[in-house]
Amino acid sequence: MLGPIVRAARSLALPLLLLQLMLIVSACGLTEAPTHKTYTYSTVASLPKDRVTNPQEVAYTYQTGENVVLSWATQSGQDTLANKPQSVKIEAGLVGPFTSIESLKKAISFDGNNITGHVQATITPIQTNNWSDKAVDANLQLPSSMPAGYYMLVQRIQVGQGYQPPVPTGRIIKVIATPGS
Structure with missing residues (x-):
């Protein structure tokens, strides 16, 4: 039993x-630990095609005193376990002037990551973060006293506290004097 x-x-x-x-x-x-989607910014979006006045030059033409509208779109990044976003600072400017596209190209380092010259115009830095999935824009005001010539558009995208040097974007801006100035 x-x-x-x-x-x-x-x-x-x-x-x-x-x-x-x-x-x-x-x-x-x-x-399960929560994850958060991150986003990155890489290079400035293409400039308006109607600004290319000479197809052989592949330079965007602007007059002194004009604004160059710059835009950066986000791209999907990796998921993170971080509990807060990292700051992202975007800066851009023009380095030059150069008398020709050839002299501009000679000033670019062999690896394309640096250019020798003087910064002539800059944007107000953009502050965002790597959790924001929003495109950002800035106006690059060309000073009325800016010398005519060819300029390389450079940018720096700094994530967190690390240093990132400015790099050429490959976009060439041809600045011409405003008529009558």
Whole structure:
């Protein structure tokens, strides 16, 4: 008679043990760590095609005193476990003037990551973060006193506290004097 009772107790022991383990685990409050989508900014969007006045030059022509509208779109980045976004600072400017596209290209380093010259105009830095999925814009005001010539558009996109040097974007701006100035 003891045999069926022992068998019944044994058949209940495993489910009761599993039930206790599930209660213990759920009481610990174990949850999956939340992730957050990040976004990156890479290079300035293309400038208006109607500003290319000479297809052989592949330079965007602007007059002194004009605004050059610059835009950066986001691209999907990696998911992060961080509990707050990293700051992103975007800066841009024009380096030059150069007398020709050839002299501008000679001023670019062999790896295309640097250009020698003077910064002549800059945007007000843009502050955003790597959780923001929003395109950003800036106006690059060309001073009325800016010398005519060819300029390389450079940018710096700094994420967090690390230093990122400005790099050429490959976009060449030809600045011409405003008529009558």
